[in-house]
Amino acid sequence: EKVEITKEQRALIKAILDAYNRHQIPQDVTKKLLQEQYSAEENFLLLTEVATSQVQVLVEFTKNIPGFLSLDREDQIALLKGSAVEAMFLRSAQVLSKKMPSGYTEVLEERIRKSGMSEEFITPMFNFYKSIGELHMTQEEQALLTTITILTPDRPYVKSHEAVERLQETMLDVLRKLCVLQHPQEPQYFARLLGRLTELRTLHHYHVEMLTSWKTNDHKFTPLLCEIWDVQ
Numbered sequence: 001e002k003v004e005i006t007k008e009q010r011a012l013i014k015a016i017l018d019a020y021n022r023h024q025i026p027q028d029v030t031k032k033l034l035q036e037q038y039s040a041e042e043n044f045l046l047l048t049e050v051a052t053s054q055v056q057v058l059v060e061f062t063k064n065i066p067g068f069l070s071l072d073r074e075d076q077i078a079l080l081k082g083s084a085v086e087a088m089f090l091r092s093a094q095v096l097s098k099k100m101p102s103g104y105t106e107v108l109e110e111r112i113r114k115s116g117m118s119e120e121f122i123t124p125m126f127n128f129y130k131s132i133g134e135l136h137m138t139q140e141e142q143a144l145l146t147t148i149t150i151l152t153p154d155r156p157y158v159k160s161h162e163a164v165e166r167l168q169e170t171m172l173d174v175l176r177k178l179c180v181l182q183h184p185q186e187p188q189y190f191a192r193l194l195g196r197l198t199e200l201r202t203l204h205h206y207h208v209e210m211l212t213s214w215k216t217n218d219h220k221f222t223p224l225l226c227e228i229w230d231v232q
């Protein structure tokens with residue numbers, strides 16, 4: 001049947017895309033990734049700084065998701081805590097799949113590979129990065145997929161499950177239509193995007209173990225990361 005994006009849905013896409021593009025981590029933070037020397041310790045410190053900055057960007061982006069601020073305040077926190085890792089996997093995947101002249105992508109990849117995490121996490125992580133790169137998502141799809149990840153109703157401690165589900169379904173409906181319109185030659189494209197969300201859950205579980213292994217090797221996190229990831 002003829003798929004059509006309504007006026008309201010177009011406004012929703014614009015609001016989310018503007019917020020997604022408006023909130024980026026500061027240049028001085030990403031520039032350090034290029035400049036500082038290499039060592040497992042230095043790489044870990046830089047990634048911690050970038051992750052902390054990314055969480056701040058994520059909080060600002062989330063506040064601009066239409067309807068998010070009308071959710072119960074505690075649920076807003078539960079959604080942010082529950083989705084931060086997955087949103088950062090998506091964000092770093094989008095950055096890593098862009099080939100940039102400055103060699104930035106290679107440097108970031110190298111620092112992640114050599115940041116003291118065990119090999120067993122590196123493989124699934126970079127398989128995910130590769131699978132995201134192969135999708136060639138548009139900006140709107142990236143912003144909407146991140147929004148859908150944040151609005152996942154079954155995160156720990158979420159009380160108003162239905163309210164979050166209603167918001168997420170609104171975004172899923174828009175993304176489904178966008179996929180049909182922007183990838184007419186690939187009817188399964190929307191299903192492939194949702195498949196990435198399942199992969200994100202698995203990576204989230206790996207990440208909990210990554211944190212534990214970093215902790216046991218006495219790696220320090222920032223107060224913001226400790227709060228959002230319940231470490232220390």
Ligand SMILES: CC(C)c1onc(-c2c(Cl)cccc2Cl)c1COc1ccc(-c2ccc3[nH]c(C(=O)O)cc3c2)cc1
Nearest residue numbers: 024025030044047048050051054085088089091092095112
């Ligand atoms: C605390 C640190 C060591 C950490 O723990 N887990 C992860 C960790 C790891 Cl490795 C992998 C995946 C997820 C996590 Cl959450 C990390 C590092 O997390 C990030 C790494 C890079 C970025 C990143 C890099 C470059 C960027 N450019 C822009 C931009 O807007 O231009 C945003 C951006 C974000 C964000 C989080």
